[in-house]
Amino acid sequence: MLHLTTGRVGCLLSKQAVVALTGSGARMSSHGHHEVSDSVDMSQPMYWDRLDTPLPDRPWKDVLDSTDKSLKQKEKGPWTALSKEEKIALYRLKFNHTYPEMKRPSHEWKTVIGGMFIFFGITGLVVFWQGHYVYPPQPHTFGEEWQAKQIQRMLDMRINPIEGFSAQWDYKNKQWK
Amino acid sequence: MSLAKPAMRGLLGKRLRFHLPIAFALSLVAAAAFKYGVTEPRKQAYADFYKQYDTTKEFNNMRDAGVFESVRTTGE
Numbered sequence: 404m405l406h407l408t409t410g411r412v413g414c415l416l417s418k419q420a421v422v423a424l425t426g427s428g429a430r431m432s433s434h435g436h437h438e439v440s441d442s443v444d445m446s447q448p449m450y451w452d453r454l455d456t457p458l459p460d461r462p463w464k465d466v467l468d469s470t471d472k473s474l475k476q477k478e479k480g481p482w483t484a485l486s487k488e489e490k491i492a493l494y495r496l497k498f499n500h501t502y503p504e505m506k507r508p509s510h511e512w513k514t515v516i517g518g519m520f521i522f523f524g525i526t527g528l529v530v531f532w533q534g535h536y537v538y539p540p541q542p543h544t545f546g547e548e549w550q551a552k553q554i555q556r557m558l559d560m561r562i563n564p565i566e567g568f569s570a571q572w573d574y575k576n577k578q579w580k
Numbered sequence: 581m582s583l584a585k586p587a588m589r590g591l592l593g594k595r596l597r598f599h600l601p602i603a604f605a606l607s608l609v610a611a612a613a614f615k616y617g618v619t620e621p622r623k624q625a626y627a628d629f630y631k632q633y634d635t636t637k638e639f640n641n642m643r644d645a646g647v648f649e650s651v652r653t654t655g656e
Contacts, residue, residue, distance in 0.1 A: 559645030
C-alpha cells in the first residue's frame with residue numbers, strides 16, 4: 404500500500420524522482436538484505452532507472468545464482484565469445500529497464516487532465532457561491548442609465564477619435580458605424 | 581547485433597546550425613508582419629485623420645457638448 408502511494412506521489416513530482424521515494428519492493432530485486440519496513444538503507448550503493456544518469460552505483464542483480472556467476476566468469480574473457488542471448492542476459496543482470504522501457508508512455512495524463520477539470524469545477528462552484536454571498540452591491544456607476552450617459556460623454560470628448568472609441572461613431576448620423 | 585555508433589559529438593552545433601537560421605528568418609518575418617500589418621496602417625490612419633481635421637470645428641462641437649470646464653458653452 405505504501406509502495407502504491409509513494410509511486411503515485413512520485414508520478415506527480417517527476418518520473419525520475421520516483422526512485423528516491425519508492426523504497427524496497429520493485430527496486431530491490433534479489434537483494435541480499437531483509438528489511439522490516441519499506442525504507443531504503445541510504446548507506447548502501449543504490450540502483451536507479453534514470454534517463455539522465457545512466458550508470459547506477461550498483462548493478463540490478465546483486466545476488467547471483469550459479470548460472471549467473473558462471474556467466475559473469477565468461478564475461479571476463481573475450482566478449483566475442485559471448486552469444487547474443489548471453490550478452491542480453493548480462494545486460495539484464497546489470498540493468499532493470501532499458502531506455503525505451505523507461506520512456507514507455509503511461510496513462511498518467513488522463514489523471515492529470517481529470518484532476519485539473521475536477522478542480523476547475525470546484526473552483527467554479529466556489530466562485531459562484533462567492534458572487535452570491537460575498538460580493539457587496541455593485542457601484543451605481545454600473546447601472547444602465549449611468550453607462551449610457553458615460554458613453555455619450557466619452558463621445559463628446561472625442562475619446563480615441565482616430566482608431567479607437569470615437570472612430571466607431573458616426574457623428575453625422577448619430578449612430579455606430 | 582551490431583548497430584551503428586550513435587553521434588557522440590557536435591550535437592549542439594548540429595541543432596544550432598539547423599534551428600538558428602530558421603529562428604532568424606521567423607523573427608524577421610514577425611517583425612515585417614508587424615510593421616506592415618500594424619504600424620504602417622496606423623501611421624496612414626493618423627495621416628488621413630489629420631488631413632481633413634478642422635480644429636476649430638471640433639473644438640466648438642466639444643464645447644457645445646459641455647465637456648470643458650474652462651470654456652463655457654456658446655450662448656451662455
